[in-house]
Amino acid sequence: MIPSRLTIPSASCLPGLAGALLLLCSGPLWAQSQSGSPAVQRPNPERREAMQRQQAEAMSRLSATRRQQYFADLSQLEKRISSQQLDQLKKAEGCFVKARDLPAIESCQRSQQDQAMEQRRRWMTERAELQRRFGMPSWGKDQRQQKKGA
DSSP states (O other): OOOOOOOOGGGGGGGHHHHHHHHOHHHHHHHHHHHHSSSSOOOOHOOOOHHHHHHHHHHSSHHHHHHHHHHHHHHHHHHHHHHHHHHHHHHHHHHHOOOHHHHHHHHHHHHHHHHHHHHHHHHHHHHHHHHHHOOOOTTTHHHHHHHHHO
């Protein structure tokens, strides 16, 4: 649950990258808290339980070797995405450090948010492909599109 008012600390009280990351990441959350919209739509408990059951059933159909390969591939994907996120963070830091005024800061924010959204889209696409390759269920937008096409 999101509090009705979210206080964002000033960057001066936070050290370097941690402060920048907190401010960048809290922006959408703060905006949502002000608009009154829910932060994240989560499935109801029954739906979540059904999703977990589907995942378990799909995993149970994989051989031990295939399970190992699935987790090796998932680990490789997560490491690559993590590395890309750290690279983006370093670029964002460089932009914010060089920014001399409010419009420059806002430009850095927009750029960082655009890159983060694009990164998330790539991660979701790659994760969905991994799920499909191993016969695992996928949820969210990918699943809704599959239902519409069926």
